[in-house]
Amino acid sequence: MLKSVVRAVGAAVRISSATTSTARALPLSCPTLCSPSSATARPFTRSLWMLNSSGASSGYRPKLFSSKVLYPSVSCGCGGLHTEGDKAFGDFLWDEIKEEKKIQKNKTLPKMSGGWELEMNGTEAKLSRTVSGEKISVTFNINNSIPPNFEEEVDQGQQKAAEAEEPEIVSTPNFVVEVTKQAAKHSLVFDCHFPEDEMGHGDGEDESDIFAIREVSFQPDGDVEWKETSYTLNTDSLDWALYDHLMDFLADRGIDNTFADELMELSTAIEHQEYIKFLEDLQNFVKCN
Amino acid sequence: MWSFTMGVVLRNLQKVVPLRRARLRKDVNTLRHILGIQKFDLGIICVDNQRIQQINNIYRKKNVPTDVLSFPFYEDIRPGKLPCPLNRDELNLGDIFLGVEFVMKQCQEESLDLHGALTVVTAHGICHLLGYRHETEEEWTEMLQRESYILNEFNRLTGSHLEPLMKKFNQDR
Numbered sequence: 490m491l492k493s494v495v496r497a498v499g500a501a502v503r504i505s506s507a508t509t510s511t512a513r514a515l516p517l518s519c520p521t522l523c524s525p526s527s528a529t530a531r532p533f534t535r536s537l538w539m540l541n542s543s544g545a546s547s548g549y550r551p552k553l554f555s556s557k558v559l560y561p562s563v564s565c566g567c568g569g570l571h572t573e574g575d576k577a578f579g580d581f582l583w584d585e586i587k588e589e590k591k592i593q594k595n596k597t598l599p600k601m602s603g604g605w606e607l608e609m610n611g612t613e614a615k616l617s618r619t620v621s622g623e624k625i626s627v628t629f630n631i632n633n634s635i636p637p638n639f640e641e642e643v644d645q646g647q648q649k650a651a652e653a654e655e656p657e658i659v660s661t662p663n664f665v666v667e668v669t670k671q672a673a674k675h676s677l678v679f680d681c682h683f684p685e686d687e688m689g690h691g692d693g694e695d696e697s698d699i700f701a702i703r704e705v706s707f708q709p710d711g712d713v714e715w716k717e718t719s720y721t722l723n724t725d726s727l728d729w730a731l732y733d734h735l736m737d738f739l740a741d742r743g744i745d746n747t748f749a750d751e752l753m754e755l756s757t758a759i760e761h762q763e764y765i766k767f768l769e770d771l772q773n774f775v776k777c778n
Numbered sequence: 779m780w781s782f783t784m785g786v787v788l789r790n791l792q793k794v795v796p797l798r799r800a801r802l803r804k805d806v807n808t809l810r811h812i813l814g815i816q817k818f819d820l821g822i823i824c825v826d827n828q829r830i831q832q833i834n835n836i837y838r839k840k841n842v843p844t845d846v847l848s849f850p851f852y853e854d855i856r857p858g859k860l861p862c863p864l865n866r867d868e869l870n871l872g873d874i875f876l877g878v879e880f881v882m883k884q885c886q887e888e889s890l891d892l893h894g895a896l897t898v899v900t901a902h903g904i905c906h907l908l909g910y911r912h913e914t915e916e917e918w919t920e921m922l923q924r925e926s927y928i929l930n931e932f933n934r935l936t937g938s939h940l941e942p943l944m945k946k947f948n949q950d951r
Contacts, residue, residue, distance in 0.1 A: 696791060698791070699791065734799075737800050
């Protein structure tokens, strides 16, 4: 029999004055299948296991005294240190960049539907639009936005099966929605996230909404720094009806499941673009100028 | 004020149909009130055609999308008799999967209000969680009577004009 959704949820919850019957708690478990995310994703190609191919368990011992790593093998007069290792590193990066560019779907970033304008500041992206004088902005940072991938931990025996279905890298950043009304001194700010089990890391039975609100607070308009002294509503212990109204409020402003899915797609593309750019910078840094 | 009750756990796992979560919860709570099952927890999971077809195929061997699938916590209760839970964990009726995309298409064809239709299919799903079946004509009559009562009460309380899902005997639903 299926495991029930409601059985797995248990937390102290807070009832607002608006209702006395129900309350909400996150996260929950429910009986279904793995969510097929429609966000465009790319195959997992960042080969971390290559870094750990030999060691004590293999019986191999490095011949320390015959190693050349301490001696620069190339001298070009630029004043920098060049080693055989640097050369191998450069060659590796060249191959890696080539592979990553091969799987890059588009050079241009995917467009968000709904008239959102994208502005980039390093790894931080800001989407904004104005609806009837109300300004809505969504900010996210692609750094640390890829959840850890457990597929990598498969042992050798399972490696072939894992290769058949390559895990895909999907960037699922936390994102902050800011709603600013005309002539208001404060913006209403929603701290949102993609619950992890939706990313296919659960046991196949855990499931949450595609995105969820974690916190809500008023912040002074235009302030860059988060004001810790503003009251912050945490949704872990929130009345469920109030949470639903907050979600409907966001949906009316274009922040719904479709938006969240497109944001994942955009963030994945930006992250990949930045990764390739980083590899290129690294290659330029390593090689002789 | 703090509480340990959960009530209705609502999940929207699809992006095809724009749902009003607050409205759906309010309607489900009205149904719970009519049936006197407020102390029981209940899961409502909104899914698209693809997902409900998968679930329908796995659990009922029917590889087609549908409007509602119920997964009772209590599998052998007599229709209309509320379960007698022994502890807090058993204050649970189970889960209802709403095929909101399927329901929306039916509403478009018949020019019906989506949330009204979702109330009707949820009432049907709750009846299944409470032990009602419609495998025989006798069971169907019993279930239809219960659904009619629930929706009449709902109409009286909200001013709606909703009608039961199963107007004629149908084993498959």
